[in-house]
Amino acid sequence: MVCEQADVFASACALARAFPLFTHRSSASRRTEKKTVTVEFFLVGQDNGPVEVSTLQCLANATEGVRLAARIVDTPCSEMNTDTFLEEIKKVGKELGIVPTIIRDEELKARGFGGIYGVGKAALHPPALAVLSHTPDGATQTIAWVGKGIVYDTGGLSIKGKTTMPGMKRDCGGAAAVLGAFRAAIMQGFKDNLHAVFCLAENSVGPNATRPDDIHLLYSGKTVEINNTDAEGRLVLADGVSYACKDLGADIILDVATLTGAQGIATGKYHAAVLTNSAEWEAACVKAGRKCGDLVHPLVYCPELHFSEFTSAVADMKNSVADRDNSPSSCAGLFIASHLGFDWPGVWVHLDIAAPVHAGERATGFGVALLLALFGRASEDPLLNLVSPLGCEVDVQEGDMGRDSKRRKLV
Numbered sequence: 001m002v003c004e005q006a007d008v009f010a011s012a013c014a015l016a017r018a019f020p021l022f023t024h025r026s027s028a029s030r031r032t033e034k035k036t037v038t039v040e041f042f043l044v045g046q047d048n049g050p051v052e053v054s055t056l057q058c059l060a061n062a063t064e065g066v067r068l069a070a071r072i073v074d075t076p077c078s079e080m081n082t083d084t085f086l087e088e089i090k091k092v093g094k095e096l097g098i099v100p101t102i103i104r105d106e107e108l109k110a111r112g113f114g115g116i117y118g119v120g121k122a123a124l125h126p127p128a129l130a131v132l133s134h135t136p137d138g139a140t141q142t143i144a145w146v147g148k149g150i151v152y153d154t155g156g157l158s159i160k161g162k163t164t165m166p167g168m169k170r171d172c173g174g175a176a177a178v179l180g181a182f183r184a185a186i187m188q189g190f191k192d193n194l195h196a197v198f199c200l201a202e203n204s205v206g207p208n209a210t211r212p213d214d215i216h217l218l219y220s221g222k223t224v225e226i227n228n229t230d231a232e233g234r235l236v237l238a239d240g241v242s243y244a245c246k247d248l249g250a251d252i253i254l255d256v257a258t259l260t261g262a263q264g265i266a267t268g269k270y271h272a273a274v275l276t277n278s279a280e281w282e283a284a285c286v287k288a289g290r291k292c293g294d295l296v297h298p299l300v301y302c303p304e305l306h307f308s309e310f311t312s313a314v315a316d317m318k319n320s321v322a323d324r325d326n327s328p329s330s331c332a333g334l335f336i337a338s339h340l341g342f343d344w345p346g347v348w349v350h351l352d353i354a355a356p357v358h359a360g361e362r363a364t365g366f367g368v369a370l371l372l373a374l375f376g377r378a379s380e381d382p383l384l385n386l387v388s389p390l391g392c393e394v395d396v397q398e399g400d401m402g403r404d405s406k407r408r409k410l411v
């Protein structure tokens, strides 16, 4: 790879996507020897010295994160169900010396997680909320990354058609990105509190499946009339962000999800969509995307005009919009934010990665590079600092959204 210092991170992450780990081709299983691909970097332009050992270490962790996420997303649900996803989380936890918190099945119901439980209760493998927590001394803020982990989305009783269901193994792309990024971020020395929250469920069909018209009580305390069981991601994420706020005390909550097919219409195949209550973080996401290769473009954030799409006569809200021609990707994100409350003083960032989670038939590991870059300043690593939104001098004057965020929690 011949590139400038500023493009090393993005180039390495792009290369990682070209070598996916998952395959069930019989020719691959017959091959006993492991294939090794050696990548050399030649730096040109400014700072064109030899690549530092610390840089190589950072690239190794980042690319392993990208490939881990892509492997999980490429694996079909017959193998990557909620049980096996939990094993992946435990395995990463073990590498990092962290025991995950896991709330599962009937315990979800008992503790009020009506979103995750309601979506996953019809499946053979029960739903789960899992959390990996990193709480170093000297942390100045608490960040939660909340990932949508729908290991398969049939649509539930509002079932998808035969042409729209294939590929729904990828509906766990947000949770996979959070796992890959968390592993790499901690390995690179994350200085703040960081919680990875995984909302895992299979949206299945069965006698116990949620029906349209059912009303669920979510962890936020708000009630939701289900008018579309295929709008399930926002239900599990609503519980995830509420938990991050109420139980983890997070100041900054970022959720990442393959949330809406409409995201591809709004921002296309290459750019994720960002929806946030902070103009600074919106700009930071766009900037981080350009530096790491996981591109991002903003959606309109306007709860005062859009949230009425969810009006219900019998509950606090419905889970799907009245008018699908009225910025549906923005509205879907607003549903999640409404469970924090639109007056919540913390920073909320929503990334819809439905289209860029894959390129053709293969997962991209989208989101891993983006989270590492966006929160690059929480590490001492020079490369992550370089690709962070505050990573070059021109950017510093544009506002201080890094470690000294002015928007803090009140409680």
Ligand SMILES: [Zn+2]
Pocket: 153, 155, 203, 229, 230, 231, 232, 233
């Ligand atoms: Zn769905």
